[in-house]
Amino acid sequence: AQTVTQSQPEMSVQEAETVTLSCTYDTSESNYYLFWYKQPPSRQMILVIRQEAYKQQNATENRFSVNFQKAAKSFSLKISDSQLGDTAMYFCAFMKHGSSGSRLTFGEGTQLTVNP
């Protein structure tokens, strides 16, 4: 079974600064996908970024980028130029590739607060 661990329950950052959220996972699979989802106060789950494990290049989406270290089983999210609207709970998630379906295994979440 896969597990996802987010060791930072809460973080805060000043507007316009950069923050990094940590995530580690445990799996014996070689093919898988990793995701970051955000959940703002509205409770909607919104995809931030995804990474295919077979790709060495780190994924980027505008101000969001990841540092994917496959050997270390680490998948951190960097948010640059933080904005007030980035305040949300951030979940790291793992998805196994294959015939057993596409369930996402989520970490416990990190509550990020962006301060003005």
Next chain:
Amino acid sequence: DSGVTQTPKHLITATGQRVTLRCSPRSGDLSVYWYQQSLDQGLQFLIQYYNGEERAKGNILERFSAQQFPDLHSELNLSSLELGDSALYFCASSVANGLSGANVLTFGAGSRLTVL
């Protein structure tokens, strides 16, 4: 609007009762997933359907059941409700069945169930 529609948004009921949560996936999506988000257990995968058939099962209680209909909408039935069933229930949908490629899930806004 994510394109995934969940009803009702809020539901308050008593212990021992039965409720049905409904989900309409995004147009073109064949897979539907149900997740439960509670304070003590985080986000837990319940069940996945693909084109009307059960595809994967997670930590779904025997008191809970789900199905996906020919028009691809899905219903999650929760019976003999207990206080601990109070949670936010998310439906998500995706195009694929998980056999290949990164299967990106789009989440609905959730149905908040309160059991008194």
